[in-house]
Amino acid sequence: xxxxxxxxxxxxxxxxxxxxxxxxxxxxxxxxxxxxxxxxxxxxxxxxxxxxxxxxxxxxxxxxxxxxxxxxxxxxxxxxxxxxxxxxxxxxxxxxxxxxxxxxxxxxxxxxxxxxxxxxxxxxxxxxxxxxxxxxxxxxxxxxxxxxxxxxxxxxxxxxxxxxxxxxxxxxxxxxxxxxxxxxxxxxxxxxxxxxxxxxxxxxxxxxxxxxxxxxxxxxxxxxxxxxxxxxxxxxxxxxxxxxxxxxxxxxxxxxxxxxxxxxxxxxxxxxxxxxxxxxxxxxxxxxx
Amino acid sequence: xxxxxxxxxxxxxxxxxxxxxxxxxxxxxxxxxxxxxxxxxxxxxxxxxxxxxxxxxxxxxxxxxxxxxxxxxxxxxxxxxxxxxxxxxxxxxxxxxxxxxxxxxxxxxxxxxxxxxxxxxxxxxxxxxxxxxxxxxxxxxxxxxxxxxxxxxxxxxxxxxxxxxxxxxxxxxxxxxxxxxxxxxxxxxxxxxxxxxxxxxxxxxxxxxxxxxxxxxxxxxxxxxxxxxxxxxxxxxxxxxxxxxxxxxxxxxxxxxxxxxxxxxxxxxxxxxxxxxxxxxxxxxxxxxxxxxxxxxxxxxxxxxxxxxxxxxxxxxxxxxxxxxxxxxxxxxxxxxxxxxxxxxxxxxxxxxxxxxxxxxxxxxxxxxxxxxxxxxxxxxxxxxxxxxxxxxxxxxxxxxxxxxxxxxxxxxxxxxxxxxxxxxxxxxxxxxxxxxxxxxxxxxxxxxxxxxxxxxxxxxxxxxxxxxxxxxxxxxxxxxxxxxxxxxxxxxxxxxxxxxxxxxxxxxxxxxxxxxxxxxxxxxxxxxxxxxxxxxxxxxxxxxxxxxxxxxxxxxxxxxxxxxxxxxxxxxxxxxxxxxxxxxxxxxxxxxxxxxxx
Numbered sequence: 001x002x003x004x005x006x007x008x009x010x011x012x013x014x015x016x017x018x019x020x021x022x023x024x025x026x027x028x029x030x031x032x033x034x035x036x037x038x039x040x041x042x043x044x045x046x047x048x049x050x051x052x053x054x055x056x057x058x059x060x061x062x063x064x065x066x067x068x069x070x071x072x073x074x075x076x077x078x079x080x081x082x083x084x085x086x087x088x089x090x091x092x093x094x095x096x097x098x099x100x101x102x103x104x105x106x107x108x109x110x111x112x113x114x115x116x117x118x119x120x121x122x123x124x125x126x127x128x129x130x131x132x133x134x135x136x137x138x139x140x141x142x143x144x145x146x147x148x149x150x151x152x153x154x155x156x157x158x159x160x161x162x163x164x165x166x167x168x169x170x171x172x173x174x175x176x177x178x179x180x181x182x183x184x185x186x187x188x189x190x191x192x193x194x195x196x197x198x199x200x201x202x203x204x205x206x207x208x209x210x211x212x213x214x215x216x217x218x219x220x221x222x223x224x225x226x227x228x229x230x231x232x233x234x235x236x237x238x239x240x241x242x243x244x245x246x247x248x249x250x251x252x253x254x255x256x257x258x259x260x261x262x263x264x265x266x267x268x269x270x271x272x273x274x275x276x277x278x279x280x281x282x283x284x285x286x287x288x289x
Numbered sequence: 290x291x292x293x294x295x296x297x298x299x300x301x302x303x304x305x306x307x308x309x310x311x312x313x314x315x316x317x318x319x320x321x322x323x324x325x326x327x328x329x330x331x332x333x334x335x336x337x338x339x340x341x342x343x344x345x346x347x348x349x350x351x352x353x354x355x356x357x358x359x360x361x362x363x364x365x366x367x368x369x370x371x372x373x374x375x376x377x378x379x380x381x382x383x384x385x386x387x388x389x390x391x392x393x394x395x396x397x398x399x400x401x402x403x404x405x406x407x408x409x410x411x412x413x414x415x416x417x418x419x420x421x422x423x424x425x426x427x428x429x430x431x432x433x434x435x436x437x438x439x440x441x442x443x444x445x446x447x448x449x450x451x452x453x454x455x456x457x458x459x460x461x462x463x464x465x466x467x468x469x470x471x472x473x474x475x476x477x478x479x480x481x482x483x484x485x486x487x488x489x490x491x492x493x494x495x496x497x498x499x500x501x502x503x504x505x506x507x508x509x510x511x512x513x514x515x516x517x518x519x520x521x522x523x524x525x526x527x528x529x530x531x532x533x534x535x536x537x538x539x540x541x542x543x544x545x546x547x548x549x550x551x552x553x554x555x556x557x558x559x560x561x562x563x564x565x566x567x568x569x570x571x572x573x574x575x576x577x578x579x580x581x582x583x584x585x586x587x588x589x590x591x592x593x594x595x596x597x598x599x600x601x602x603x604x605x606x607x608x609x610x611x612x613x614x615x616x617x618x619x620x621x622x623x624x625x626x627x628x629x630x631x632x633x634x635x636x637x638x639x640x641x642x643x644x645x646x647x648x649x650x651x652x653x654x655x656x657x658x659x660x661x662x663x664x665x666x667x668x669x670x671x672x673x674x675x676x677x678x679x680x681x682x683x684x685x686x687x688x689x690x691x692x693x694x695x696x697x698x699x700x701x702x703x704x705x706x707x708x709x710x711x712x713x714x715x716x717x718x719x720x721x722x723x724x725x726x727x728x729x730x731x732x733x734x735x736x737x738x739x740x741x742x743x744x745x746x747x748x749x750x751x752x753x754x755x756x757x758x759x760x761x762x763x764x765x766x767x768x769x770x771x772x773x774x775x776x777x778x779x780x781x782x783x784x785x786x787x788x789x790x791x792x793x794x795x796x797x798x799x800x801x802x803x804x805x806x807x808x809x810x811x812x813x814x815x816x817x818x819x820x821x822x823x824x825x826x827x828x829x830x831x832x833x834x835x836x837x838x839x840x841x842x843x844x845x846x847x848x849x850x851x852x853x854x855x856x857x858x859x860x861x862x863x864x865x866x867x868x869x870x871x872x873x874x875x876x877x878x879x880x881x882x883x884x885x886x887x888x
Contacts (some may be wrong), residue, residue, distance in 0.1 A: 253822040
């Protein structure tokens with residue numbers, strides 16, 4: 001039972017505003033627990049802080065406050081040097097997360113070696129083909145380079161890489177949003193199967209409410225760095241309580257409700273406290289006019 | 290996305306490596322030929338020619354006989370001198386190239402990867418080195434070192450010190466972009482040490498750039514050394530092409546018309562520099578593939594195979610596309626759109642659904658004749674049926690008619706259009722531009738009134754008209770783009786992924802506006818997106834495209850409840866229903882492993 005407990009995570013970024021320096025709170029007191037066999041989804045729009053949380057869990061960013069603790073099956077906290085044996089990450093864009101210069105084998109063999117899972121060329125090669133098989137890719141793919149693979153195949157390699165150190169906690173940061181729609185399902189099913197086989201704890205980060213509902217057990221809805229609603233996934237999506245969650249659910253495309261009347265009226269927005277919109281270009285939340 | 294054709298593993302690896310090598314071209318061939326010949330001459334030449342310093346009493350003999358290229362003032366054989374001088378110049382060039390590349394790599398790559406204060410100091414240092422004018426500094430430094438101690442090493446070090454800064458800046462910029470790549474982050478998450486991240490993950494991707502900087506440094510070093518030596522500031526004990534020119538100058542070769550003494554070394558320098566530059570062009574093409582020429586077949590028939598434009602049908606069609614084919618010409622022509630026929634009715638939202646590479650954007654561009662070479666319309670017709678009863682054959686329009694037609698009759702909102710606004714003028718000025726171009730008769734007040742009107746239509750406060758694009762949020766910019774497309778009251782609007790980059794709440798607001806215009810202004814929309822659930826909700830009819838063909842066309846209702854084509858079903862199944870039964874979506878079986886692997 002390897003469990004990750006994130007408690008009161010805070011992340012402040014320094015922003016240069018003209019000559020003054022001010023700090024921007026990207027993540028504000030977020031807590032959750034990742035347990036084996038369970039998936040927690042972080043749902044929110046761009047700028048809500050969900051990717052920053054992923055980076056903090058993967059130790060690519062240092063939290064400004066709060067704590068992240070991983071406890072091993074023996075009930076003892078995993079020391080820092082072993083953290084990466086346990087916690088791995090699948091990145092959003094498989095076209096960017098594999099080094100174009102290196103073969104698939106390099107991407108899988110390095111983590112195997114680094115974490116002492118394989119010694120010697122023969123054992124490494126055997127484990128690499130085993131990893132490829134687990135993500136339903138033929139062993140012959142080991143000698144290929146990323147540009148010879150399709151998006152879905154690349155993402156499978158990226159998943160295999162996350163599994164290579166023997167991770168028990170996997171952060172999946174929008175793992176399918178850059179893929180063609182007909183491939184997404186296969187990748188999500190693969191993640192679901194691996195999770196069952198390995199009893200993985202998964203943090204699933206997405207802006208897509210529908211996959212969040214089907215893929216996860218618990219959903220946390222983020223708005224401007226804060227968790228505005230959390231609960232079992234069906235409850236959060238089918239019976240949203242917070243106005244912002246209601247707004248998100250109503251705004252998502254839903255062919256089953258073709259003739260519904262939808263009004264993103266000022267009232268609904270203001271009630272949700274969602275008067276600000278995130279600007280992708282300036283990277284700031286701005287109050288809507 | 291197609292499955293790669295099955296090829297055996299070893300040849301794949303070779304293909305992968307080949308991507309890192311320059312493509313074969315006459316340029317590269319000539320360049321390598323020149324470098325090879327001169328390098329061979331410099332390496333082998335000194336072994337076969339006689340002593341270059343042997344003095345004979347046959348000063349300044351013209352070429353011929355025993356001395357192919359004549360002799361110098363003191364009767365030394367010019368061929369022998371050139372062979373040794375070429376070797377000397379090559380050695381200095383290589384030395385400087387290596388040292389300058391290492392220096393620029395250390396300052397450029399390490400600094401930018403480390404970031405923070407290290408980066409600022411390194412970058413400050415490179416910038417200072419860059420503004421110090423190179424050659425004068427070289428002259429000063431070379432002048433300070435006593436002639437007796439001025440060996441070729443000294444000169445090489447001096448040239449390297451003055452020649453690395455520009456490359457360091459280029460490498461720094463590239464490393465700054467590479468260090469933020471996901472694969473670098475992934476390597477860190479995997480637990481790689483910093484030095485390994487730099488050497489194994491980043492450095493290989495800089496190789497083409499390093500090679501190009503190296504080649505450039507070699508050229509520069511050979512030229513600078515020649516210049517220094519010519520001025521008498523070169524290495525005292527070595528013979529290079531520059532020292533040869535220096536002696537030729539001092540021996541009054543020019544005045545005595547002894548061309549065989551100074552032309553050959555000059556020519557060797559010029560040809561070697563030329564060869565290296567040609568190789569560098571080829572390396573640049575790996576770094577920036579846009580530099581590659583698109584191979585065009587000469588004499589390609591530009592005239593499209595025409596289909597007679599459609600007659601106005603019974604139904605209230607506003608745009609008819611018949612049997613339209615678009616081909617990207619090239620070594621292997623790609624049929625991006627294959628015989629597509631569509632009818633857009635007045636007041637209708639026609640959805641065009643498909644995945645990346647299915648040809649939906651190419652189709653939209655071709656309908657508007659915005660496609661650029663190598664794309665060519667090879668067959669078909671596009672007919673616009675105007676409200677006033679006239680029909681326009683869009684593919685047959687002349688340039689001026691086309692300009693008139695676009696935007697007034699048919700406007701377009703592009704993918705990522707919100708970034709298409711010019712950052713330097715207010716949005717009002719940009720809207721006003723459209724009106725002054727297309728409606729020259731309109732008065733200033735009328736134009737202003739129209740701008741206010743369209744802003745109100747798209748739900749942006751007209752007070753924002755004076756704003757600059759960067760003062761507006763992404764959603765608002767996209768609304769401004771739609772306002773611009775509405776300005777001239779077009780009858781057809783083509784929207785290519787207009788809301789894909791936006792968050793769902795913002796997207797919903799814009800969709801509502803589009804539906805409202807359709808009802809109020811009665812124009813037709815061709816709405817292109819990969820998001821099928823969105824189309825099912827808002828459009829009247831939907832065309833599903835795959836591999837350049839429309840595989841299914843039907844009303845949104847029919848497509849949703851009774852999809853006929855297997856691909857439509859596959860697409861529909863790819864989107865889990867927000868409110869439908871939970872479980873079926875994920876728990877189902879995974880696609881089986883078939884030959885070549887899953888997609």
